[in-house]
Amino acid sequence: MKEIHPTLHASPLLKLSFPPGQSRRMASTGFLAQLPTEILVIWHTHRVPILLSAVSLAALIHLTIYLRTKRSKISASPAPSSPIEKTEIKLRPEWLPENTTLVTPELNLDNHAEDDIVVSAAPVVKAKKGPKKVKGTKKPSKKSPASAPKFNHTVDKIQPVVFFQSLAGTTERYAAAFGKVLTDWTVGCDQATSFCEPQIHDLSYIEYDDYFITPPKTDQNTKYFYVILIPSYNIDTVLSTFLENLQETHNDFRIDTSPLNGLLGYSVFGFGDKEGWPTEEEGFCSQAREVDKWMARLTGRKRAYPLGMGDVKSDAEERLQEWRVGVQDVLVEIAEGRGLGEGVPGSGDPAESDDEDVDAAEDSSDSERSNSNNARARKTARVDEIEDLGSMVDPSSTDSPIPIDFTTYKSVSKTPKAAPAPKEMVPTTSPTHAALTKQGYTIIGSHSGVKICRWTKSALRGRGSCYKYSFYGIASHLCMEATPSLSCSNKCVFCWRHGTNPVGTTWRWVTDAPELIFDGITTAHYKKIKMLKGVPGVRAERFAEAMRIRHCALSLVGEPIFYPHINELLTIMHSHRISTFLVCNAQHPAQLASLVPVTQLYVSIDASNKESLRKIDRPLHRDFWERFTACLDILRARRFEQRTVFRLTLVKGFNMADEVRGYADLIERALPGFVEVKGVTYCGTSAAGSAGLTMQNVPFYEEVAAFVSALADELTNRGLTYGIAAEHAHSCCVLLADSTRFRPNGKWATRIDFERFYDLFEGKIEGTRRDEKTGEVVGWRPEDYVGQETPEWALWGNGGFDPRDVRVFRKGKGKKKDAEEVQEDEKKEVKVIEI
Numbered sequence: 133m134k135e136i137h138p139t140l141h142a143s144p145l146l147k148l149s150f151p152p153g154q155s156r157r158m159a160s161t162g163f164l165a166q167l168p169t170e171i172l173v174i175w176h177t178h179r180v181p182i183l184l185s186a187v188s189l190a191a192l193i194h195l196t197i198y199l200r201t202k203r204s205k206i207s208a209s210p211a212p213s214s215p216i217e218k219t220e221i222k223l224r225p226e227w228l229p230e231n232t233t234l235v236t237p238e239l240n241l242d243n244h245a246e247d248d249i250v251v252s253a254a255p256v257v258k259a260k261k262g263p264k265k266v267k268g269t270k271k272p273s274k275k276s277p278a279s280a281p282k283f284n285h286t287v288d289k290i291q292p293v294v295f296f297q298s299l300a301g302t303t304e305r306y307a308a309a310f311g312k313v314l315t316d317w318t319v320g321c322d323q324a325t326s327f328c329e330p331q332i333h334d335l336s337y338i339e340y341d342d343y344f345i346t347p348p349k350t351d352q353n354t355k356y357f358y359v360i361l362i363p364s365y366n367i368d369t370v371l372s373t374f375l376e377n378l379q380e381t382h383n384d385f386r387i388d389t390s391p392l393n394g395l396l397g398y399s400v401f402g403f404g405d406k407e408g409w410p411t412e413e414e415g416f417c418s419q420a421r422e423v424d425k426w427m428a429r430l431t432g433r434k435r436a437y438p439l440g441m442g443d444v445k446s447d448a449e450e451r452l453q454e455w456r457v458g459v460q461d462v463l464v465e466i467a468e469g470r471g472l473g474e475g476v477p478g479s480g481d482p483a484e485s486d487d488e489d490v491d492a493a494e495d496s497s498d499s500e501r502s503n504s505n506n507a508r509a510r511k512t513a514r515v516d517e518i519e520d521l522g523s524m525v526d527p528s529s530t531d532s533p534i535p536i537d538f539t540t541y542k543s544v545s546k547t548p549k550a551a552p553a554p555k556e557m558v559p560t561t562s563p564t565h566a567a568l569t570k571q572g573y574t575i576i577g578s579h580s581g582v583k584i585c586r587w588t589k590s591a592l593r594g595r596g597s598c599y600k601y602s603f604y605g606i607a608s609h610l611c612m613e614a615t616p617s618l619s620c621s622n623k624c625v626f627c628w629r630h631g632t633n634p635v636g637t638t639w640r641w642v643t644d645a646p647e648l649i650f651d652g653i654t655t656a657h658y659k660k661i662k663m664l665k666g667v668p669g670v671r672a673e674r675f676a677e678a679m680r681i682r683h684c685a686l687s688l689v690g691e692p693i694f695y696p697h698i699n700e701l702l703t704i705m706h707s708h709r710i711s712t713f714l715v716c717n718a719q720h721p722a723q724l725a726s727l728v729p730v731t732q733l734y735v736s737i738d739a740s741n742k743e744s745l746r747k748i749d750r751p752l753h754r755d756f757w758e759r760f761t762a763c764l765d766i767l768r769a770r771r772f773e774q775r776t777v778f779r780l781t782l783v784k785g786f787n788m789a790d791e792v793r794g795y796a797d798l799i800e801r802a803l804p805g806f807v808e809v810k811g812v813t814y815c816g817t818s819a820a821g822s823a824g825l826t827m828q829n830v831p832f833y834e835e836v837a838a839f840v841s842a843l844a845d846e847l848t849n850r851g852l853t854y855g856i857a858a859e860h861a862h863s864c865c866v867l868l869a870d871s872t873r874f875r876p877n878g879k880w881a882t883r884i885d886f887e888r889f890y891d892l893f894e895g896k897i898e899g900t901r902r903d904e905k906t907g908e909v910v911g912w913r914p915e916d917y918v919g920q921e922t923p924e925w926a927l928w929g930n931g932g933f934d935p936r937d938v939r940v941f942r943k944g945k946g947k948k949k950d951a952e953e954v955q956e957d958e959k960k961e962v963k964v965i966e967i
């Protein structure tokens with residue numbers, strides 16, 4: 133029994149015994165003879181696990197081969213031009229940006245073992261192809277299908293019909309002129325063969341039923357496009373009858389709710405009088421807005437271009453012209469067979485409700501921060517004594533690309549390993565790509581991203597811009613939010629990126645050229661803006677303005693200065709007269725030191741001391757505090773080259789209590805031009821949850837205000853010249869500024885003269901920054917592009933909401949509530965972060 137094959141013990145079926153007297157040899161011969169039977173028995177008993185193991189093994193081999201092939205494909209990507217250059221800066225070696233695509237074998241011999249962190253450790257899965265472009269919460273009405281009538285541009289024709297209504301003759305005159313220009317245009321444009329001559333109809337002389345129950349039925353190849361020009365009257369007029377008619381048609385149970393679905397599209401322009409009806413709330417163009425709303429319902433979301441509105445006493449002509457150009461663009465698109473283009477759900481939604489279509493976590497736009505699950509154990513980097521970086525910053529070294537020192541600091545092995553081929557940071561097939569596109573990002577190349585922020589949408593609808601408008605004059609609909617690096621070296625607790633983004637301490641990915649990034653982000657931004665053209669409430673003039681980007685917030689997610697060609701990218705933006713607000717996480721002193729001057733340079737100050745910073749930012753760098761303080765010194769050294777800003781994000785329970793003095797120390801050290809203090813906004817992600825962040829950590833506006841007051845007092849007590857300049861209560865944000873620099877003539881002037889900034893950049897005007905020794909002009913100073921005085925409504929104590937915009941209260945949170953309640957609601961409900 134002892135000699136029986138061990139596996140046979142396993143089976144109760146195999147109780148073998150030897151007859152008495154049978155020799156061991158015989159026994160073993162008999163056993164051998166039995167072996168095939170035994171194997172068969174084993175097979176029958178264990179075949180399921182055996183088969184499963186075999187299948188798993190085969191899958192594993194297949195996957196390994198697949199991944200290898202993939203990697204070699206990525207490594208074959210064309211390398212960009214070298215951003216590498218010997219540096220003059222003697223920064224601490226481990227702070228230098230080591231890896232780029234042109235990595236040499238030596239470069240990998242330094243002591244950055246932590247750099248082995250894998251960008252995306254999750255298995256490669258097949259992601260849905262292309263970004264998910266549509267998002268929102270409104271459900272399309274079952275009754276109102278949004279499909280456009282098929283327009284075959286080879287045989288079909290567009291019949292534009294201009295309707296107008298006029299009581300005192302103004303609209304009639306405009307409509308006649310409009311009709312003429314449109315007719316000339318349809319005859320002269322490249323797509324002339326696709327157009328019938330526009331018809332013009334006075335609504336007083338037509339049968340509504342001929343046009344507003346279904347589109348007129350002529351020949352089947354003629355497709356209608358409606359343009360409606362109307363004034364507004366707050367008294368009972370023929371216009372009221374027209375509106376009633378539209379409403380009745382929609383509600384008539386015998387008629388489909390969207391009987392005008394067969395139209396190619398429609399657009400409305402309203403004339404009103406701002407002298408009598410200054411704002412929309414007070415009735416400006418109220419009936420045009422009504423018509424636009426009912427047409428959206430009747431056509432089943434066919435708003436082809438946003439509602440235009442003009443004040444007959446001031447800008448009606450200009451607005452109408454702008455709107456006409458927009459409508460013509462749409463007609464061209466239709467004529468070329470492109471239909472109305474893509475739109476977000478809610479574009480012309482029949483519900484037309486007034487509530488913000490804010491999908492908080494998705495639309496949240498703050499976050500120059502990162503988050504990831506990928507952090508791995510890291511070896512220690514060299515920790516030298518901190519040097520006085522301020523004195524080492526050589527202004528001449530700001531030329532792009534960022535210089536890189538190839539000095540190595542790890543003992544060099546005799547047979548250096550070949551450098552691993554660089555990978556793409558966010559490959560299209562990666563889960564990260566899928567997650568980010570799902571969150572509304574468009575990924576450009578393999579490491580850049582762009583997203584429309586919630587405030588851009590809000591400004592397009594005349595509902596207010598972000599705090600950057602109140603403080604600096606940046607209208608949100610002219611602002612693009614982007615980043616050239618989706619990767620970051622922190623994992624901040626309040627980052628809302630759901631742990632989807634890559635992290636790392638150095639750049640080691642395939643690098644896209646700055647031109648490619650610029651073209652990609654601007655194209656994607658414009659495309660996203662265009663998708664909003666049918667959203668209810670979007671204003672035609674703002675929509676037209678938005679088609680020219682004027683500002684870029686380089687923050688979003690990730691760390692923009694991580695990108696090796698950041699200086700070229702910034703220069704391209706400035707040469708397009710796009711301002712740059714760049715936010716960095718104070719972890720990359722070398723890059724910060726050699727950055728070209730931007731319009732406004734931010735450093736995130738998430739805590740006032742080392743322990744607190746470790747807890748809140750969860751940095752990947754071991755020497756994070758030294759890096760952080762080095763960045764402060766660089767900021768101090770460069771404060772006369774550009775506007776410098778401290779960005780404090782207050783998180784109750786993390787970085788508020790008893791930290792006022794600590795923050796004051798940091799401000800005293802870096803002397804930024806501005807300090808923005810902002811309450812954190814809860815994004816409700818699991819990442820936030822795992823970091824122990826709840827709604828309890830979101831400070832109320834009064835708490836933020838109290839904190840800022842205490843900070844201002846502390847700074848004053850130290851003899852520092854900061855004062856509270858402005859506020860934007862809507863986004864829980866307050867601005868402190870250096871009064872000696874930004875309060876000329878006793879009035880705050882925190883706004884920026886952007887045109888002057890570009891002129892300085894282009895050398896059209898001379899700056900006033902001089903070399904200390906020679907006295908020669910060497911550049912410009914922030915004081916050279918100070919703009920207008922901060923508007924009264926934005927000053928501390930006045931709330932910060934532009935009275936020209938319409939304050940929209942969410943459903944059930946009407947104006948009747950007292951201010952305090954509203955403020956509370958906003959903070960708790962609008963889970964949005966703006967940068």
Ligand SMILES: Cc1cc2nc3c(=O)[nH]c(=O)nc-3n(C[C@H](O)[C@H](O)[C@H](O)COP(=O)(O)O)c2cc1C
Nearest residue numbers: 298299300301302303363364365366404405416417
């Ligand atoms: C009695 C009256 C009521 C008006 N009500 C409004 C109004 O509620 N909202 C508005 O924006 N304009 C209002 N207006 C201004 C007209 O819309 C504006 O003058 C327009 O140009 C008139 O166009 P029409 O000359 O084509 O009739 C009103 C004007 C009058 C005389």
Ligand code: SF4
Nearest residue numbers: 585598608611613966
């Ligand atoms: S600054 Fe930021 S929040 Fe404001 S509009 Fe631009 S991207 Fe949006």
